[in-house]
Amino acid sequence: MDKITNVTIISTNLNKKILNKYEDYHVIDGDFSYEEIHEKKKVVFFNILNNLSEKELKKLFKYLKDNNILFINVTNDVELCLYTDYLIVYDKSKILMEGSTLEVLKNEKLFKRLGLNLPFIVELSLLLKDYNLVDDIYIDKESLADKLWK
Numbered sequence: 512m513d514k515i516t517n518v519t520i521i522s523t524n525l526n527k528k529i530l531n532k533y534e535d536y537h538v539i540d541g542d543f544s545y546e547e548i549h550e551k552k553k554v555v556f557f558n559i560l561n562n563l564s565e566k567e568l569k570k571l572f573k574y575l576k577d578n579n580i581l582f583i584n585v586t587n588d589v590e591l592c593l594y595t596d597y598l599i600v601y602d603k604s605k606i607l608m609e610g611s612t613l614e615v616l617k618n619e620k621l622f623k624r625l626g627l628n629l630p631f632i633v634e635l636s637l638l639l640k641d642y643n644l645v646d647d648i649y650i651d652k653e654s655l656a657d658k659l660w661k
Contacts, residue, residue: 517575519592519612520585522601523625525558529601533583545574553581561588568594589622590630593650600625613650 522529530538537551540559548554560568572594575582584591592598592612599609602625608615616622616633628634636649639659649655 516579516581517572517595518583518597518599519595520583520599520601521589521592521627522585522587523627524601524603525585525587526604527557528604529585530555530557530583536581536583548575548580549578552579555583555585557585558587560584560591561586589627592616593630593632613648616650617648 520529527538530536533555536553536555537547538555538557539547540557543556543559560571563571568591574580584595586592596612597610598612598615600607600615600621607625608618608621616629619629619637622629629637630650632649632652632655636645636647636655639645639655640648645655645658647658649658
């Protein structure tokens, strides 16, 4: 994970103890400014992005990427993992699985066991794949729509 610039940590039991190994990151757990993010260069969003609109999320993640800011998004909202390339799934303080977001999301049984749903677009593409309507799993609605309506 050392070379990864953007990570989501999904946890059913959000606890700041899981951040112990990320001590060089600045934790944001309330209101924030872009200036604060830019100054710190390495930030953890601790379960605060859930209330942002899709437009606000896209703006934030574009800003982070354009400014080469390393970030970790800790959340219990599985939909938010679609904005990052690397995913870590925790249960309490134990890592159950980690890897590229798409590879981790393929483990549907793990998410069900934790009482979590897969992101809607991933679940839909898995169902469409079962019916041989698509050959792959998609993580964004635009790519799936392009595939279905070509």
